[in-house]
Every structure is written in structure tokens, then in C-alpha cells.
Amino acid sequence: MKRLKVSFAIALTLGLAAGCTNEAVPSTKPGGTDEKNSPQAQSPENELFIYTVWPAYYVKEEIFQKQIGDFIKKKFPNVTVKHVHWDNPGRQYKDLIAAGTIPDIIMDDTRMNVQRYIIDNDLHYDISDLIKKYNFDTSKLNPAFMAQMRNLTPEGKIYGLPFYNNDYALFYNKDIFDKFGVEYPKDGMTYDEIYELAKKLTRVEGDITYKGFSQNPGHYLNYNQLSLSPLSRTEDKGDMSDPGWKKLVDNMRRFYDIPANQFDTVETFASKPSIAMAVATVSDHLVKFYEQNKNLNFDIASVPSLSDAPNTKYQPNVYSMYITKQSKKKDLAFQVMAALLSEEHQIELSKEGVIGPLESDAVKAAFGKNLPQMQGKHVESIFYGKNAMPPAARSQGLVWYDVPVQGVFQPLIFKESKDSVTALRMVQEQATKAIETVKAAKSEINQAASTNKQ
Structure with missing residues (x-):
């Protein structure tokens, strides 16, 4: 366990967060307290320990049971599921590791957290042999999602399977389009075409500022449609020198250069309905926008694409399932994961507005059937086009760092009016310095560990 604790100390020292505000002590019952903190090896043979970090709403046990737990009970009636979600306080990775309660399955954000929490803490396990053993057909899953799984290592090892993609769509307010006599957006439009619509829809009338686009x-940069990474593939440094980065930045900043269309968070699309179009994640905003304004007259279209990458939406924003190296129940864990990816279950999730990885017409047709806000909406837009492929794997042993690409626009462009090249260079330099700090901390901790062994 020394390697686990040392690796996690690096993340703790640098104050790296898992991308959500919750942390927490593993419990043997959902929401309960584990008095004995019994180690993984002593858990009952028929108990499967599932630890969820993302989707964040699994902090609500009733949602986890509805989407995951109840189905497992149905398909595996002799299996008991112990579920713990990242929550405040005491249920972080470090808490589970320190207590010796390593999960059998971890569900987490692939891009943000797998490298720094699962791999760096030596929890990862190559499931390639299990895929062959149980004849699981990965070709039925979204190819970009599976590329995200394989691109975690240069060897193409598979540490997990995709479960849920929080993909993007273009939400638009039909009332604003009707008010100004502008045609609704259609699937397959480019950013150039959406820009022309935004100019027509941005105006000030009395006390109301109508913004054409947000x-x-x-x-937009993290999941960019050009498959660019802000990290060097071969060196421990940031790298945003590819001309495509400037193309991406210039494409977006022109929208906010439209007079009166200064940046406004997409979160106000429903609560302050003066934004004509907003690109936002589908699954969570279908619920959030509806809760904020049940009378909102909206519909959706596919996300705009770049002119040189037509009909290409964003890279996977995928949450995946991982079997831990320490699990004593790897076969059971894999069979459960495979069942969760069956068409039967994916259809039920799709009805609730979950975008899964299974490439199935029946799954797509079922999307949003249980959501009142999706009745009569153009659901086909959500599945229009293909996801951009994630960046290729980086060389072995390089430090992963979540480059704060949002800093290009805020504050460097929005507040400081930097030109695109300067803003990109500054964020790249910040990333390189941060990586150097990570490496220095690792070196210091490894030296301390070596000294303690002597």
C-alpha cells in the first residue's frame, strides 16, 4: 500500500481536486458509517463495492439505485451492491485507500481523473483478457469513446469501459427567434452559419439585452473538435503551438466581439431567457433548464461544427467504469459492467436522458421518453454527426496535468484583451510551470520514501 499512499500524497500536496466539490469515509451501507472499516479482502463474496465520483448526481442514492443498483439486483439477484459516492467529508480516494477499502468498480470522469487518481494510485487494471473471456463486443460502442479508453496509455491497454457521455447540443429559445423573424437553427450547421444567426439575434430593446449566442x-477548448491536446505528447510541458489552437480561439472570440453579445454563462439560458442560442451539456441541462423554467419554449439542434471538420461534434466528455487491480471479484465486476452496457439497460437509461456508448438505433429512439420536457423536441439532434477523436496517447511516464484552458478567455481575452496567440502562449507557459511543480513534488516525496526505507 506504500505506493498508493505516496502517489496520492503528491496529488494532496498540490491541492488537485477531482473536479467536484465532494469528498468522504467509506460505508457498508449507502449514507451510513462503517464502524470496522473492514478491508477489501474481508468483504462478502457476493458483495460488489462500487465507488462513484462522476456522474455527480449519484451522490443521491435514489438516482444511483434507479440507474444502476436496481438493474444489478434484477440481473444478479444474489449480489449485494455497496455504493459509496465521493462526498464531504472523508470519501475521497485517499480515504478509501487509507482504510484499505478498495472498490471493485470505480465510475469516474475519464479525461479529468483517471490518470491522476486511478493510474497514479496504482488502482488500474487492464481488462483486455476479461473482454476476450466474456466475448464482449467493443465494436458496438461509440468508437471515439473506446479510443478515449485506449489512449490512456501508449500501449493501448484498456482499463475501463465507457458508461455515460455528457455530450453537447445547441439549445435555442424559439420565442426569441419568432420575435425577430429568424429561422430556427438546423442540424449540421457550421459555426460560420451560427455566427450569422447570432448577429441577427443580438440587440438591445429597452431594458432587455438579447444575446445571440453563448x-x-x-x-469548447477542452473537448475541441480538432482533437487537439494542450499537453505535449513527448515531453513534460504544455503545448498549444499547433495552428489549430489559434483557429479555435479566433472562431469563438468573434461571437463575443458582437456588440452586446459579451460573454454570459449558459446557466442563465432558462432562468433569464434572453439568450437565443446556447451550447450546453445535454443530460444535466435537460433537467436543470426544465427545473428553472418549465414554460421555456425551447428546442435543440446539433452543435455547430467547424468548416474544416464538418458534422463533427466534441470529443467524448465520458464517465467510465474501471475495475481495480485490488479487486478480488474481477470476473463478477466485469459481468456487471457488461450487463450495464446491454441494449436492455441502455434503452432504459436513454429514456431518462442518459447518452450511453452503445451504438443502437433502439437506444437512440428511446432518448428522453420519460422526460416531459423532451416531448415533441428534435431528439435526433443529440445523435447527429460523430464525436471528434480524443488526442493520441502521450509517451509513457509523462505527468498528466489538467491544463486550465478556460484561462485563455477568462481573464486573458475577456478582461485583459490579449490577442489569441499571446493568450495561448501564456496558458501554455502556466501549464509547463505547473507540471514542473508536480515533478518537483514527486521527486521530493520519492526521496523521502526512499530515506524511510533505509
């Missing part, structure tokens, strides 16, 4: 620039 999008989170950080998300």
Missing part, C-alpha cells in the same frame, strides 16, 4: 469557452 457557450462555455473552457468546455
Whole structure:
């Protein structure tokens, strides 16, 4: 366990967060307290320990049971599921590791957290042999999602399977389009075409400023449609020198240069309905926007694409399932994961507005059937086009760092009016310095560990 504790101390020293505000002590019952903190090896043979970090709403046990737990009970009636979610306080990775209660399955954000929490803490396990053993057909899953799984290592090892993609769509307010006599956006439109619509829809009338378009620039760059990574593939440094980065930044900043269309968070699309179009994540905003304004007259279209990458939406924003190296129940864990990816279960999740990895017409047709806000909406837009492939794997042993690409726009462009090249260079330099700090901390901790062994 020394390697686990040393690796996690690095993340703790640097104050790296898992991307959500919750942390927490593993419990043998959902929401309860584990009095004995019994180690993984002593858990009952029929108990499967599932630890969820993302999706964040699994902090609500009733949602986890509805989407995961109940189905496992149905398909595996002799299996008991112990579920713990990242929550405040005491249920972080470090708490589970320190207590010796290593999960059998971890569900987490692949891009943000797998390298720094699962791999760096030596929890990862190559499931390639299990895929062959149980004849699981990965070709039925979204190819970009599976590429995200394989691109974690240069050897293409598979540490997990995709479960849920929080993909993006273009939400638009039909009332604003009707008010100004502008045609609704259609699937397959480019950013150039959406820009022309945004100019027509941005105006000030009395006390109301109508904004033609809004999008989170950080998300736009993180999951960019050109498959670019802000990290060097071969060196421990940031690298945003590819001309495509400037193309991406210039494409987005022109929208916010439209007079009166200064940046406004997409979160106000429903609560303050003066934004005509907003690119936002589908699954969580279908619920959030509806809760904020049940009378909102909206519909959706596919996300705009770049002119040189037509019909290409964003890279996977995928949450995946991982079997830990320490699990004593790897076969059972894999069979459960495979069942969760069956068409039967994926259809039920799709009805609830979950975008899964299974490439199935029946799954797509079922999307949003249980959501009142999706009745009569253009659901086909959500599945229009293909996801951009994630960046290729980096060389072995390089430090992963979540480059704060949102800093390109905020504050460097929005507040300081930097030109695109300067803003990109500054964020790249910040990333390189941060990586150097990570490496220095690792070196210091490894030296201390070596000294303690002597």
C-alpha cells in the first residue's frame, strides 16, 4: 500500500481536486458509517463495492439505485451492491485507500481523473483478457469513446469501459427567434452559419439585452473538435503551438466581439431567457433548464461544427467504469459492467436522458421518453454527426496535468484583451510551470520514501 499512499500524497500536496466539490469515509451501507472499516479482502463474496465520483448526481442514492443498483439486483439477484459516492467529508480516494477499502468498480470522469487518481494510485487494471473471456463486443460502442479508453496509455491497454457521455447540443429559445423573424437553427450547421444567426439575434430593446449566442469557452477548448491536446505528447510541458489552437480561439472570440453579445454563462439560458442560442451539456441541462423554467419554449439542434471538420461534434466528455487491480471479484465486476452496457439497460437509461456508448438505433429512439420536457423536441439532434477523436496517447511516464484552458478567455481575452496567440502562449507557459511543480513534488516525496526505507 506504500505506493498508493505516496502517489496520492503528491496529488494532496498540490491541492488537485477531482473536479467536484465532494469528498468522504467509506460505508457498508449507502449514507451510513462503517464502524470496522473492514478491508477489501474481508468483504462478502457476493458483495460488489462500487465507488462513484462522476456522474455527480449519484451522490443521491435514489438516482444511483434507479440507474444502476436496481438493474444489478434484477440481473444478479444474489449480489449485494455497496455504493459509496465521493462526498464531504472523508470519501475521497485517499480515504478509501487509507482504510484499505478498495472498490471493485470505480465510475469516474475519464479525461479529468483517471490518470491522476486511478493510474497514479496504482488502482488500474487492464481488462483486455476479461473482454476476450466474456466475448464482449467493443465494436458496438461509440468508437471515439473506446479510443478515449485506449489512449490512456501508449500501449493501448484498456482499463475501463465507457458508461455515460455528457455530450453537447445547441439549445435555442424559439420565442426569441419568432420575435425577430429568424429561422430556427438546423442540424449540421457550421459555426460560420451560427455566427450569422447570432448577429441577427443580438440587440438591445429597452431594458432587455438579447444575446445571440453563448457557450462555455473552457468546455469548447477542452473537448475541441480538432482533437487537439494542450499537453505535449513527448515531453513534460504544455503545448498549444499547433495552428489549430489559434483557429479555435479566433472562431469563438468573434461571437463575443458582437456588440452586446459579451460573454454570459449558459446557466442563465432558462432562468433569464434572453439568450437565443446556447451550447450546453445535454443530460444535466435537460433537467436543470426544465427545473428553472418549465414554460421555456425551447428546442435543440446539433452543435455547430467547424468548416474544416464538418458534422463533427466534441470529443467524448465520458464517465467510465474501471475495475481495480485490488479487486478480488474481477470476473463478477466485469459481468456487471457488461450487463450495464446491454441494449436492455441502455434503452432504459436513454429514456431518462442518459447518452450511453452503445451504438443502437433502439437506444437512440428511446432518448428522453420519460422526460416531459423532451416531448415533441428534435431528439435526433443529440445523435447527429460523430464525436471528434480524443488526442493520441502521450509517451509513457509523462505527468498528466489538467491544463486550465478556460484561462485563455477568462481573464486573458475577456478582461485583459490579449490577442489569441499571446493568450495561448501564456496558458501554455502556466501549464509547463505547473507540471514542473508536480515533478518537483514527486521527486521530493520519492526521496523521502526512499530515506524511510533505509
